[in-house]
Amino acid sequence: MYKVDFAQLKSEIQMLEKNDYTMMKSDISKLTAEVDKLRQKLKEEITRAQAxxxxxxxxxxxxxRDEAGAQMLKVKETNAKIEAEISNxxxxxxxxxxxxxxxxxxxxxxxxALIMAYMRMFK
Structure with a gap:
């Protein structure tokens, strides 16, 4: 009688382990799929941020570039004013x-003329 109970208990434990293993495998598959989706979203966000x-x-x-061009124009104008002032x-x-x-x-x-006039006077 005890052997039968142990055999039945063993089969029940194996069945429970099998069910647990199947459920864990299913959960792992779901988590893997979710991680892949999140990884893809992250890649898309990174691409958008980089763009x-x-x-x-x-x-x-x-x-x-525009500001540098404007500054260069101001420098040229100032240089022209300085050149004009130097010329003046x-x-x-x-x-x-x-x-x-x-x-x-x-x-x-x-x-x-004064020296010549002075020399003429005293000559």
């Missing part, structure tokens, strides 16, 4: 040099 970052980077590059200053310097030369010639001529 967004690339777009932002390209927009930023364009903005920086050179013109003024030449004009002042010419005026000084005129005054010197006038002064030398006047001094020479």
């Amino acid at each position: 967004g970052v690339r777009l932002d980077m390209n927009l930023e590059k364009g903005r920086v 200053l050179r013109t003024q310097m030449e004009s002042i040099k010419f005026q000084i030369l005129q005054y010197m010639i006038g002064t030398i001529t006047g001094t020479g």
Whole structure:
């Protein structure tokens, strides 16, 4: 009588183990499928994020390029203004040099005339 009970108990335990194994296998399959879905979603999200970052980077590059062009234009305008101012200053310097030369010639001529007049007086 005890042998029969052990045999029946053994078969019940084996059946329960088999059922548990089947349920675990089913759960593992479900979890694997869910993990695969999540992995795919993650890949898609990463791809979208990378595309967004690339777009932002390209927009930023364009903005920086435009800003650099505007700065270069301002530098060229400033350089042109400086060149014009230098040219004006050179013109003024030449004009002042010419005026000084005129005054010197006038002064030398006047001094020479006074010296000649002085020499004539005392001759």
